Amino acid sequence: MLVGAPKETKDNEFRVGLTPATVAELTHRGHTVIIEKSAGVGSGLMDDEYANAGAEIVDTPQEIFARAEMVVKVKELQAAERTMLRRGQILFAYLHLAPDLVQTQDLISSGSACIAYETVTASSGGLPLLTPMSEVAGRLAPQVGAHALEKESGGRGVLLGGVPGAPVADVLIIGGGIAGTNAAMIALGMGAQVTLLDQSLDVLRRLATQFGGHVRTIFSTRAAIADLVTKADLVIGAVLVPGASAPKLITRTMLKTMKQGSVFVDIAIDQGGCAETSRPTTHSNPTFVVDGVVHYCVANMPGAVARTSTFALNNATLPFTLQLADKGWRQALKDDIHLRNGLNVCGGKITCKPVAEEHGLGFTPAEAFLD
Structure with a gap:
């Protein structure tokens, strides 16, 4: 051929x-x-x-x-x-x-x-050709989110890991699949306080075991999302419905309750994004602001590395x-x-x-x- x-x-x-x-x-x-x-x-x-x-x-x-x-x-x-x-x-x-x-x-x-x-697909389950790029995007998400949180980028001016005497950032990750798990690993390693949401109890049990209780796991409901986004400095959307558009889990109403200068990184943007305000961006112009929240919605995140x-x-x-x-x-x-x-x-x-x-x-x- x-x-x-x-x-x-x-x-x-x-x-x-x-x-x-x-x-x-x-x-x-x-x-x-x-x-x-x-x-x-x-x-x-x-x-x-x-x-x-x-x-x-x-x-x-x-x-x-x-x-x-x-x-x-x-x-x-x-x-x-x-x-x-x-x-x-x-x-x-x-x-x-x-x-x-x-x-x-x-x-x-x-x-x-x-x-x-x-x-x-794979005989063992999962999506083997999506997995490596989900790993990359997940590991990049806290990194790009940390940069977007810097004041010159339009963020709150918060250091993800804090310093002694000053609080660490609150990171919320929606979705506990490959991307979400890798995002949690990096955010935790950077010293942030990490909360991860998923609708699968088996996934939450796996994450609790994997991170030894250092990541807070919560069953995902719209009420839980609405409550937790108000506290977060960085929200990472990592939801996936194979082949279909991502569900819009963060509404415009929820967005209005988030902290001014907080950051939303939408890993799901390739499948349409998981917030009502998401729209694809590029590495040349990666962010935009809606209701005071910095959105990072680059549709080819792994291209950066x-x-x-x-x-x-x-x-x-x-x-x-x-x-x-x-x-x-x-x-x-x-x-x-x-x-x-x-x-x-x-x-x-x-x-x-x-x-x-x-x-x-x-x-x-x-x-x-x-x-």
């Missing part, structure tokens, strides 16, 4: 879909790989490293899309890129279609087979990339139900039920394309 990786075009997105090590695995199996010139530079990966691994370096994204049977990316295709997709071509990337009707419609029109990292993120992502995607290249998408999806769960759009149809429901469009099971 001819596999291609274009340079990412989203604002300050420095990750890359394939590393030289992944290229070497593909070429070792007899596949051809083309990489857009300088695609890996933002992750510290030079063109000669790709060439030494067996890749052909090409000058333009147009050549990638024109030649590749499978396009491997990190972030969703931008509008100009979507016009280059071909019928029957494989797209393997993060898509986050539930909050993005325009992208969904464009992918439907393309006729391509679009496999979303974020809905591929591109080298770490690129290697972490490729470690997870490699087995699936090889399956798709070795077998073709139909056979690979037929053989692996978990990879099949990643198919979001195919042949002009939506094959992910939460996405179809979100947009009020028809749903066609993936199995319909595998005969």
